Amino acid sequence: MDWPNRAPFAAAITFDMDADSLIHAADPEGWKRPYAISMGQYGPTVGVPRILETYRRLGLRQTFFIPGWCVKTYPKAVEAILKDGHEIGCHGWIHENPSARSLAEQAEDLDRALDAIAAFSGYRPRGYRAPVYLLTNDTPALLADRGFAYDSSMMADDEPYALDLGGRSLIEIPTHWGIDDWPPFAHYAEIGYMMPVRGPSEGLAPFFEEFEAARRDGGLWHAVWHPFLTGRRARWQVVERWLETALTSGAWFATLGEIADHAEGLRQAGQLRTLPFPTYTQRQT
Template sequence: MQSPGELRWPEGKRGCMALAFDLDGPTGDAMLNGSIWSSPEYFTFGSYGPFRALGRLLDLLQDFQLPATFFVPAWVVEHWPEQCRAIVEQGHEVAFHGYRHESFFALSPDEQHAVMAKSAEIFQRYLGITARGFRTPSGDWQASTPEVLKAAGVLYSSSMRGDDRPYCIEVAGFPPLVEIPGKWEMDDYASLAYTRNPDFPKGGDRTASYALTLDNWQREFDGAMDEGLCLTTLFHPKISGQPGRILLLEKFFAHMTSRGDVWFARCDAVAAWYMQECQHAG
């Protein structure tokens, strides 16, 4: 296979930007342990993402004509189907993100298979799609997970941190799983989340300067594009889709699109192109 360092992006572009958003809603640890049902504040904090912030974000993406991937727990699709259908109708990708944002590290292979099968059925029933991508909800997985994903028909993952270019994870009996790695510096939770309970991230009862956050994101983007790399984001509508923060995203999008040497693509397009390039090189 071709070395990722030798990649030449489509259209003669220098670098690749794959915008991605985790539409978690109120799923996660508090839902899994049941505590969310006695915490209206946290439930509504999560629900704000699909109910209110998503539309604002979709409008912004349309204004800049930018494609994006949304990793969505299937529970969110069940409870906000109209909003999730709008993602697909506007030409964006919807990909797997667990059923209720489970930790795949804590699930047995059989439990992982069950989550993937349930999610696939819900995506087909409510959205009429067969998803090709996956982002692990908890940022980790077991050694068995790549095989589980391939058995579920998944082409790519955007879960690990092993590179700043796409790479392949070999899976016995299946074609390789393409990995589109992210980085925590491009996670809006790290700088913009304000939640008192649960305290996530730890010590997260604060927000960074919006100007500093924008500067950090722009530097990460420019550095990646200057080196011809592939950058993706771990943004959350309930965090960065709020009124003041959408202005931050607007400035970030304006900065990104001011360059003419960037291929903007959905994650599934990046993975499909990477596999084709590797096959040609091999």
């Protein structure tokens, strides 16, 4: 894939700042679970400041996906993210499961989140990531109705592609579980994740291997991390040391918004893979 300024490949670190929204979305009684809440709180109160300090030192701007509830609950973290020029994307209202919500409820969740982000930041986000990637067949049209430029919830390619929504389009910046830090680092019984927690270097090694694969193919490397997981001290020290080298690789490190704009230019030039959405409109037997 061609990248701006003849960069040999592209790279993006995205952080989902879920905080303790996860426990409240999973369990109406979650507010009574202080240990689980404290694990989520680590993200905006300790992980985010640590990450931002590294980004400032290295001159890096990246993308943070934040539920609207977290924007209202952790304004200092969001203020610091915005102050340093990072992009904020929408990650639902309180990390609810879109696939368990009706069309009207999905629209309400989106609008509530957008209003919270816009009231705080002064702008409406251009990008969306569905909580736990649980996009529905209705979600992309809801996003297009609200002026989103891109989604980052699906997994049909290694590189950005376009969704044809029947006369409208949306850029998809794909992800997958192999570039998400839940499998190596999450251990969260309250929401059904009981992973064997890896050591920092072991858990992060697959991400760095993916980076080398993207370099060889001239593609996109895209990490999906969480401040309360990868933002922990020893893990972030591994990332920080790696970043100091990775930033000399020639990769175009960009926000997902910048990558989406580039992909949209390719789409308009007929140079971007386009897939119809939804893939199926009826039950398959």
